[in-house]
Amino acid sequence: MIKVGxxxxxxxxxxxxxxxxxxxxxxxxxxxxxNSYEGKEISEVYGNYKKYFDKKLISQEEAGTxxxxxxxxxxxxxxxxxxxxxxxxxxxGVKVIDLGADFRLDDSETYEKWYKVKHENPEIxxxxxxxxxxxxxxxxxxxxxxxxxxxxxxxxxxxAAPLLKKNLVKxxxxxxxxxxxxSGAGRGLKTESxxxxxxxxxxxxxxxxxxxxxxxxxxMGKAAGKEAGVIFTPHLLPINRGILSTLYLDMTExxxxxxxxxxxxEFYKDDYFVRISRELPEIKNIKNTNxxxxxxxxxxxxxxxxxxxxxxxxxxxxxxxxxQAMNIMFGLPETEGLDYLSMYV
Ligand SMILES: NC(=O)C1=CN([C@@H]2O[C@H](COP(=O)(O)OP(=O)(O)OC[C@H]3O[C@@H](n4cnc5c(N)ncnc54)[C@H](OP(=O)(O)O)[C@@H]3O)[C@@H](O)[C@H]2O)C=CC1
Ligand SMILES: CC(=O)N[C@@H](CCC(=O)OP(=O)(O)O)C(=O)O
Numbered sequence: 001m002i003k004v005g006x007x008x009x010x011x012x013x014x015x016x017x018x019x020x021x022x023x024x025x026x027x028x029x030x031x032x033x034x035n036s037y038e039g040k041e042i043s044e045v046y047g048n049y050k051k052y053f054d055k056k057l058i059s060q061e062e063a064g065t066x067x068x069x070x071x072x073x074x075x076x077x078x079x080x081x082x083x084x085x086x087x088x089x090x091x092x093g094v095k096v097i098d099l100g101a102d103f104r105l106d107d108s109e110t111y112e113k114w115y116k117v118k119h120e121n122p123e124i125x126x127x128x129x130x131x132x133x134x135x136x137x138x139x140x141x142x143x144x145x146x147x148x149x150x151x152x153x154x155x156x157x158x159x160a161a162p163l164l165k166k167n168l169v170k171x172x173x174x175x176x177x178x179x180x181x182x183s184g185a186g187r188g189l190k191t192e193s194x195x196x197x198x199x200x201x202x203x204x205x206x207x208x209x210x211x212x213x214x215x216x217x218x219x220m221g222k223a224a225g226k227e228a229g230v231i232f233t234p235h236l237l238p239i240n241r242g243i244l245s246t247l248y249l250d251m252t253e254x255x256x257x258x259x260x261x262x263x264x265x266e267f268y269k270d271d272y273f274v275r276i277s278r279e280l281p282e283i284k285n286i287k288n289t290n291x292x293x294x295x296x297x298x299x300x301x302x303x304x305x306x307x308x309x310x311x312x313x314x315x316x317x318x319x320x321x322x323x324q325a326m327n328i329m330f331g332l333p334e335t336e337g338l339d340y341l342s343m344y345v
Contacts, residue, residue: 001028002330007063007085008076010034010045012183013099017074017319018042022053024323024337026330029055030070033063060085067092072326075099076318078186080117086145087124095329096145097322103128103147104215114211130219131325133334134158134271140328148325149219151317152178152212152234155245157219158274158292159309162267163260164223168252169305171228175248176216178232181239181283184313192236204235242283243313249305257298260305264294272335273316273324281310284345288312290320290338315340 004021008014009032021027032042034057041056043049058066060077064085067073072095075082079101086096086103105111108119119125129139131146132154140146149157156176163169185193192198213232220228237244261276268274273290281293289312298305311317320338327334 002026002072002326003028003030003070004072004074004326005029005031005033005063005066005070006074006076007033007060008035008099009042009057010037010187011076012187012314013318014076015042015046016314017076017099017322018053020315020319020323020337021074026332026336029053031055031058031063031066033058033060035060064088067094070094072097072329074322079115083120083124087121090124090127090144095143097131097148097325097329098128098146099148099318099322101147101150101211101215103145104130104149104153105218110214110218114214131321132157132219133321133324133328134268134274135161135219135223137328140325141331143329146322146325146329148318148322150212150215151184151243151311151313152176152180152210152232152245153215153219154317154321155243155292155309155311156216156230156232156247157223159245159247159294159307160220160249161223162264163249163305163307164220164228165267166263167224168255168260168263169249170252171220171224171226173250174220174228174230176230176232176245177235177248178243178245179235179237180243180313181237181241183241184243184317185236198236198238201238202235204233207233210234239283241312241314242287242310243317244281244283244308244310247307247309249307251298251300251303251305254300254303255298255305256300257296260296260298264296273338281308283310285342286310286312286316287343288315289340289342290316290324292316
């Protein structure tokens with residue numbers, strides 16, 4: 001059994017991860033932590049856990065004293081809070097999987113610029129592997145610390161990678177137009193997340209300044225082997241979970257839609273969690289699953305390719321992807337604990 005600890009278990013990402021870990025056949029949950037519910041049972045915070053799983057929430061400080069009990073530490077904290085405990089865990093020989101943004105950017109200066117937080121120990125960031133299994137499976141296998149990708153970046157990078165790797169699209173101005181459900185904003189109280197603000201509404205936010213921009217640019221640039229410029233426009237959808245991203249790409253040479261489909265099918269042929277679809281993807285087809293579904297349309301005359309991708313932000317965009325990485329790190333089948341019952345309506 002893999003012994004796991006989870007800090008930030010009471011956030012939206014953490015509670016989803018905990019549910020998956022509890023269903024996983026090869027994991028034993030040793031501790032879970034919270035900032036404001038210390039001493040409470042998880043089922044007192046999330047009623048869906050009643051009768052399925054219970055454990056008392058401990059503080060983050062106490063979690064730090066229990067590292068000798070675990071093989072892997074999952075962290076689902078607000079950004080800027082993972083470095084110290086991650087460092088302690090690594091020193092104790094514990095593997096780390098961080099769901100936040102603290103170790104996703106290769107360059108500490110870029111991280112500081114976008115997140116306004118300084119890496120106190122940049123060596124930890126240097127060790128971290130970007131935890132997108134479809135692109136970095138071999139590196140994840142060997143790593144001690146994995147930075148699980150952001151939810152929006154997961155949908156965008158998987159949608160563009162096959163074209164970027166073959167240099168079939170220009171990289172200067174890739175448009176990523178994304179829509180997310182409200183759970184992407186976390187469980188903390190904010191006026192913008194109130195029912196009355198979100199319900200029957202639809203809006204764009206953080207144009208040209210969303211923190212996921214450098215992450216998408218970094219990974220698209222690596223896939224293309226040259227710098228990538230991304231125009232990322234996120235929107236808030238009045239639904240609980242799910243992301244739909246539409247990418248607008250300029251062809252570098254004439255290529256048909258059928259040829260592009262063949263490239264995607266070949267690229268992802270060994271990736272259980274990526275589904276290439278002839279129909280345009282819809283959120284309801286992947287909700288509650290670890291699947292990223294991708295659909296493509298191309299117009300040779302306009303020299304444009306439009307790629308649409310959908311994920312469940314809390315699963316492929318967070319807890320599911322983190323467990324996929326854990327399975328790889330510990331030599332388990334990648335799908336272990338991640339075969340979901342998808343509910344269409
Ligand atoms: N929501 C999503 O779709 C995704 C989230 N992520 C990332 O996962 C991490 C957690 O996100 P999410 O679950 O949405 O966030 P939430 O706000 O819902 O949860 C934050 C978690 O961190 C705990 N925490 C510990 N210290 C603090 C503190 N000082 N202030 C506030 N919270 C604290 C909270 O404890 P308590 O409950 O006791 O307050 C809670 O368990 C973030 O880094 C986020 O960017 C990544 C991908 C997708
Ligand atoms: C809808 C919504 O508010 N989404 C969040 C996504 C942030 C998130 O989850 O952050 P990481 O994936 O980087 O951890 C936002 O736009 O800030």
